[in-house]
Amino acid sequence: MIKKISLFVVLLVVSLSVTASAAVGALVLDGSTTVGPIAKTFAAYFTKKYGVRVTVSESGSGNGAKSLINGSCTIATMSRAMKAAEIAAARQKGVNPVASVVALDGLAMVVHPANPVRSLTKAQISGIYRGTITNWREVGGPNARIVVLQRESNSGTEESFKELVIGKGVQITGSAETQSSNGSVKSRVNSTLPAIGFLGHGFVDGSVKVIAVNGVFPTVATVKNGSYPVSRPLYFYTNGQPAGLVKQFVDLPNSAEGKRMITELGFINR
Amino acid sequence: MAGESGGESNRTNAFVVSARKRTMQKVAKKAGESLLFTVASFVAVIVLFIFYFVARDAVPFFQIRGFTEFFTSSNWYPADDPGEFGALAIIYGSLMVTLGSALIAVPMGVAAAICLSDILPFSIRQYAKPIIEMLAAIPSVAFGFFALVVLAPLLQNNGGPMLMWAWWILVSPFMLLAVIVLSDLLTTKIIEPKRRQQLHIFLLILFSFLSIFLLFKVGTVLYGIQILTGTNALNVSIILSFMALPTIVSVSEDALQAVGRDIREGSYALGATRAETILKTVLPAGSSGILAAVILGIMRALGETMVVWMASGNSSQIPEPWFNYLQSIRTLTATIAGDMGEADQVTGSARFHVLFAMGLLLLVISFISNLISERIVVRQRKILSGQ
Incomplete structure (x- = not known):
């Protein structure tokens, strides 16, 4: 009986850790519903171009900040600047939020x-x-x-x-x-x-x-x-200065292709 | 010889279980019993755990802000700095839509249950009950979408006429009944047949005119009402009553079925009509089950989140005047669902805990009403069994 239960627990833990590790290596975006269309279009473009899986959630700017602080997303999309309290909370958890403006x-x-x-x-x-x-x-x-x-x-x-x-x-x-x-x-x-x-x-x-x-x-x-x-400006927030894939994603609004996508979605390039 | 005796012993051993097997069976029995016990107690433990964890996060709110503001103010500005956490309007909104949906769903549900159990022939009931129960299978987000996209614009554009028709359809049968019964009652004391008949006819005509006047007068008032916003307490009450209906119908129909054929036939044997049997015998006998059904249905309405979040308008106000179902309200469940995203332990402590305080309040309300219904059911059972 105990053997069976422990086997079950082991299986559960293994399967959980497998699903958790599957997310590593992909980009996870969470936050504003306003930035959502840009994030999704960028994600589709990015996946096509680099073959990297990008997940986009739209749960509100506040949730985006929370996800970044908790480490459950790589990029927080926000339609407002981070509040002082949020930045303080991030610092406390060892997260250094860095903003970059996506569009106006x-x-x-x-x-x-x-x-x-x-x-x-x-x-x-x-x-x-x-x-x-x-x-x-x-x-x-x-x-x-x-x-x-x-x-x-x-x-x-x-x-x-x-x-x-x-x-x-x-x-x-x-x-x-x-x-x-x-x-x-x-x-x-x-x-x-x-x-x-x-x-x-x-x-x-x-x-x-x-x-x-x-x-x-x-x-x-x-x-x-x-x-x-x-x-108002719209933001991508990252933990620390973006590097590698994250940097490539955050820099998309600077490229001609990125600018075209932003305009097509009805937003304004900065 | 040896083989023969071996056969003999085998034959007796077919009925005597070996010691090893017996222990195995004992162990298996104990294991099975303890497994079932674990599963059963698990459910009870889960309930306790829910209570514990909700209360654990709710208590800090009352420690920080006290009780007065939460229960007496209707200023709900949790996102401000400093925030205000007056939940009076929100509690009121929850109770308002619960009462509204109960007012619609309980009479309809009980009437449908009576119809199913005592009036419709079996061949129709076989199909009608599953169809009503299908309502329970519709996901609440679909109900919410319907409320937001279909019912809300309908109420805004044709709210007055809809209210008028609802008034006519719902009230005119009762008016008719009242006219007949009243004029009957007022003339029973007159002995002389001719005078009685004359007065009866006179009263019938008088009351008919009065009731038709009332129907039209109130109807035109209702017709003139312009519903400002379709996402209001009435919309939510209607949809919630549909969601509570399958529970009420199904459970109270079971209760009425459980009353049994013998009691009904006893009633008929004493010369009661079908209406008398239903009203005076079947309904009282099944009343505890019907009450349980009603409480279950009300709990469904109180706890529903998605529909109210989508279709109540979510404005934290006590309607003006207080019984105005045509204004937007906000409920406890919708507030918890809507504000949970922003409220985390990091950015605002009271703001996080106030949602658990609301959850605890909901738990306490449903706990109390469950207790009450339990008590009533027990008492009813005692009365019926003649103790």
Whole structure:
């Protein structure tokens, strides 16, 4: 009996260690859903070119940072810079996070295509998200209560939005609905007439209407020259200065091929 | 001679097991018993371990933040610095959708169970029950997708008319029943047949007009309602009730079947009609099983995560007014699922532990309701067995 159990345990341990060791030698990416499309396209390209297996998970920027700290991914994709607390936690575990900018992204404010509002100021958007402006009438729209959509707390997009538009330490109203991805924000805005939400620039398509912020629409030019107020860099984070395969992957945005892929996905080259 | 005696001894030995074999059998018996015991106790131990590990990570939260904020504030800003961890609105949201789904699923489920066990012929029941049970096989993410992509836009675009039709369909049979019963009851005391008949007809007409007026009045009010957001407590309640239905139907149908043919035939033999038999004999006799079914179904609704995460809107607010099912809410389960990714021990301690506090709360709620149902079942059994 005991012999059988110990044999089983040995088998289990062996099989586990085999699966664990199989991941070594491949690249593992984890993090932002916004950077996800770039990471996936790069991964496919990389696998084709170098024959290296690249795994991409999209669990939110916060999770990406966590994975890098725990050593469960080689590259963390993030749509915001690492926070001081995260860097401190990484140092404590002997991980030295190094950032490299992949691309630039404008956060597009989106509404339902039938919404007549064309432009909002940053102050108006901030008011809507803080709950001081609750009706579209107050910002030049029809008489309808505003359905405010935000992202969940482990989203880098959410944190960038808070930092860029509302300001640090200010709370978003409790009646704001929480969505778990760019895609679900888009589909909710598309199906809800009085909704407002924000999306990474690369996710915008004809199903939603982009409005101008302070009179400026998010385009390649306005994001690049900084005149669009709600834009941010996207990052690859590695443990220490990248070397070897990791370096080749992180340097992809510098190559002509990488730049083409980024543009095709609707992001903006830095 | 020798061979003969050998044959003789063999024949007797066929019934007498050798000492070695006997020990082997004993060992095998002990091993089998202990294996079964281990497996059985393993399940109990798992439950204890879950309680222990959830509580172990929940206690630090209350040590850091105390009880007051968690249970009395509805400011839920775990990501802020410093964070706020008021879970009142979230607890309220959980209870709200659980109650909502129970209000829909329990009457429907029990009615379906009665229909299956006592009204439908066997040939139809054979197919109907497995089909209802199929609902349980649909993965919750599919339900959530349906709620988000089909039901939510439907509620937004045609919410008023849908509410009106639901009101008419659900309430008009009860209204009809009430009109008939009321006018009957009010005229039973009048002895003179002609006057009674006149008054009866008069009351019937009066009550009919009243109820039709009420139906239309409330209907038009409902028709005028514009549902702002389709991902709300009503949407989730409807979907959760569908998810709880197969449990309620299946378990309470089993309970009604278990009541047995003899009790039903006894009732018929005493001259009871089928309705009287069902209402006064079968239902009371099966009530403990039905209650167990209801509790199981409610637990299913309380613990469901995927659907509420996708379709409740996840806004941490107590609706305004408090019974407004047309606003977005947030539940305990969805909060745990949604915030677990970001909340780790490294970056925010209270933020991590608050999720376990919520898990512990869910465990305690289901534990208490299980205890209550257990008590009721035991008491019911005692009453029925005449002790």
